[in-house]
Amino acid sequence: MGAYTMRSLRLLPFLMLVGGGPALAQSPTYGVGRTPSAEEIRAWDISISPTGEELPPGRGTVTEGARVYRLRCARCHGADGTEGRAPRLVKRERGPDVHPWSLGRILPIRSPYATTVWDYINRGMPLNREGTLTADEVYALTALLLYWNDVIAEDEVLDAQSLPMVEMPNRDAWAPLPDWKPGMPRLRGYPY
Amino acid sequence: MGLKQPDRRAFLKRGAALAGGLSLGAVEPAIGQTPASGQSVEGQDYSSEELIAYGQRSRFVTSKRIPHGGRPSPDEFDLVFHVAAPLQDSVGVITPSALHYVGTTRGSFVPDIDPKEHRLMIHGMVDRDLIFTMEELKRLPSVTRLHFIECAGNRSNRRHTTVQETHGMTSCAEWTGVLLSTLLEEVGVQDGGTWIVAEGVEEVKGASSLPMAKAMDDILVAYAMNGEPIRPQQGFPLRLVVPGFEGILSVKWLRRIKVVDRFYMTYNDYGHLRRDPDDAALSYQIGPKSVITFPSGGQQLPGTGFYEVSGLAWSGGGAVSRVEVSTDGGESWMDAEIRGTPHRMAHTRFSFNWTWDGTEAELQSRCTDELGQVQPSRAQVAEFWGRPGVRGQDNSIQPWRIASDGSVHNAIS
Numbered sequence: 001m002g003a004y005t006m007r008s009l010r011l012l013p014f015l016m017l018v019g020g021g022p023a024l025a026q027s028p029t030y031g032v033g034r035t036p037s038a039e040e041i042r043a044w045d046i047s048i049s050p051t052g053e054e055l056p057p058g059r060g061t062v063t064e065g066a067r068v069y070r071l072r073c074a075r076c077h078g079a080d081g082t083e084g085r086a087p088r089l090v091k092r093e094r095g096p097d098v099h100p101w102s103l104g105r106i107l108p109i110r111s112p113y114a115t116t117v118w119d120y121i122n123r124g125m126p127l128n129r130e131g132t133l134t135a136d137e138v139y140a141l142t143a144l145l146l147y148w149n150d151v152i153a154e155d156e157v158l159d160a161q162s163l164p165m166v167e168m169p170n171r172d173a174w175a176p177l178p179d180w181k182p183g184m185p186r187l188r189g190y191p192y
Numbered sequence: 193m194g195l196k197q198p199d200r201r202a203f204l205k206r207g208a209a210l211a212g213g214l215s216l217g218a219v220e221p222a223i224g225q226t227p228a229s230g231q232s233v234e235g236q237d238y239s240s241e242e243l244i245a246y247g248q249r250s251r252f253v254t255s256k257r258i259p260h261g262g263r264p265s266p267d268e269f270d271l272v273f274h275v276a277a278p279l280q281d282s283v284g285v286i287t288p289s290a291l292h293y294v295g296t297t298r299g300s301f302v303p304d305i306d307p308k309e310h311r312l313m314i315h316g317m318v319d320r321d322l323i324f325t326m327e328e329l330k331r332l333p334s335v336t337r338l339h340f341i342e343c344a345g346n347r348s349n350r351r352h353t354t355v356q357e358t359h360g361m362t363s364c365a366e367w368t369g370v371l372l373s374t375l376l377e378e379v380g381v382q383d384g385g386t387w388i389v390a391e392g393v394e395e396v397k398g399a400s401s402l403p404m405a406k407a408m409d410d411i412l413v414a415y416a417m418n419g420e421p422i423r424p425q426q427g428f429p430l431r432l433v434v435p436g437f438e439g440i441l442s443v444k445w446l447r448r449i450k451v452v453d454r455f456y457m458t459y460n461d462y463g464h465l466r467r468d469p470d471d472a473a474l475s476y477q478i479g480p481k482s483v484i485t486f487p488s489g490g491q492q493l494p495g496t497g498f499y500e501v502s503g504l505a506w507s508g509g510g511a512v513s514r515v516e517v518s519t520d521g522g523e524s525w526m527d528a529e530i531r532g533t534p535h536r537m538a539h540t541r542f543s544f545n546w547t548w549d550g551t552e553a554e555l556q557s558r559c560t561d562e563l564g565q566v567q568p569s570r571a572q573v574a575e576f577w578g579r580p581g582v583r584g585q586d587n588s589i590q591p592w593r594i595a596s597d598g599s600v601h602n603a604i605s
Contacts, residue, residue: 005427006242009427028378028379029334029378030378030552032324032331032332032378033322033324033378035320035321035322036315036321036323041315041321044313044391044448046391046397046452047391047399047458048456050456066562067255085268105463112465113457115457116457120459122464123397123399123459124459127269130395130396131395149198160457173467174465174466175466175467175468177476178472178473178475178476179402180406180476180477181405182406182410183509183510183563185563185564186473186476186509187474189363190479190572190576191569191572
């Protein structure tokens with residue numbers, strides 16, 4: 001903090017001269033670290049926003065998803081996503097009146113955004129072979145899981161534009177996290 | 193030193209054998225060579241070159257972690273899931289690194305990371321993206337702080353028998369690293385950068401969203417734990433320590449922080465979604481909590497008389513300000529003594545002098561933190577939710593029943 005202030009003060013006359021007021025608070029203090037290349041950022045930037053802005057080019061269909069699933073997923077999740085050693089992928093009950101929260105912790109149902117399904121498969125699957133699926137394959141598997149759970153129709157094509165637009169059944173049925181501030185108690189009225 | 197050592201070792205072993213042999217006869221204890229007493233012929237040699245270079249505990253100390261929640265670690269896929277710390281054996285407030293609880297979301301392999309190759313990248317809504325080597329991070333101003341980390345799944349129930357089962361998914365260590373705020377000021381957070389996504393380098397690249405208010409407040413980018421580099425199971429070479437928040441947010445094997453404009457609903461976020469706003473409000477910040485570690489479930493009091501009752505208290509809301517103990521099942525409460533200085537978001541040791549008269553008793557402890565939050569009983573929690581059991585992050589009071597034979601039992605009904 002001390003170093004930061006001193007450096008800022010030294011820069012002050014110069015910044016006033018060129019009228020760079022806003023840059024004052026933003027100058028680096030320590031000058032440690034280097035700037036990553038655009039390629040380095042692209043290679044690591046795998047968190048997918050609900051807006052889908054980080055989604056890579058590519059596309060996938062339910063049919064392609066079924067082919068990829070047989071090769072890369074069925075061994076652990078079972079032939080149709082309902083059996084096997086790994087978690088179940090398809091809801092047990094069907095019908096418009098069943099609330100998504102009553103269907104258990106099944107990713108393509110519980111998740112409020114289809115981008116989360118894409119992100120999860122992309123970073124976490126297949127077990128022990130993470131990172132080996134192509135973008136097209138992840139789009140295709142996402143399409144298959146959403147189709148199996150009655151979220152999209154069989155002929156839908158998912159890509160960077162259509163995926164964020166998918167209306168997930170749990171889209172608005174989750175509680176936002178608290179607007180946390182330092183020194184804040186957890187919940188007023190909770191038995192303290 | 194090296195030349196003499198083998199001879200000395202051999203001598204000590206002979207001495208031990210001698211003492212062991214003679215002890216069968218009536219040898220006077222006044223013999224004076226106490227180091228050999230109690231040592232057996234097959235005993236561990238603690239003066240080997242290897243153990244002089246890097247020590248280990250006595251073979252008579254067997255305290256260990258256990259798989260938590262009924263799922264083995266490693267599991268059938270060799271993944272490590274939840275492993276609980278032996279709080280029943282704890283003293284003071286530091287959990288030894290080798291006994292610190294381990295938690296992972298879906299199960300994880302523990303990566304083997306060369307620190308020379310490891311990088312931390314900070315990018316997104318910042319004035320300048322930066323990538324740091326470990327060496328560069330260690331050049332920056334550091335802080336050293338005591339903090340507990342607790343898994344949100346650290347819930348007690350009546351089927352648990354020991355404090356390791358009821359509360360073993362919390363631990364406390366001394367962490368050293370750079371404040372995340374230092375790094376964020378270095379990159380310059382842009383207007384609208386209200387969240388960060390923090391991500392590890394392990395096979396699933398576990399990631400969580402965190403609010404900028406917390407990131408700028410007290411989050412640590414830690415490279416050391418209890419005076420040594422963080423151990424692999426705890427995130428070597430770099431992890432977040434998010435003081436007082438659910439353990440899952442303290443991202444291990446940290447390689448990337450992205451400054452973003454919204455909650456990203458990423459890998460670990462999705463698994464912690466809540467439907468009920470009150471449940472969500474209880475989610476981030478661990479509530480005021482305490483548990484008596486001695487005497488605790490499964491232990492045995494050898495007889496009536498004096499005992500120092502001892503336990504741990506902590507809160508995600510700050511420092512522990514008060515701990516009370518009841519010996520009559522919560523009918524009456526007396527102040528416990530807080531041992532040492534309570535640190536913010538850190539385990540705090542308390543004790544209570546107690547003379548057991550041999551009649552059945554029920555021990556409980558209750559924590560109050562600096563915000564005035566008080567640890568609730570299970571009955572109070574059930575009343576709040578309008579149904580039995582504990583919903584939300586479980587910080588309820590743990591009762592231990594001392595039977596008249598001195599055995600100690602979980603008294604959750």
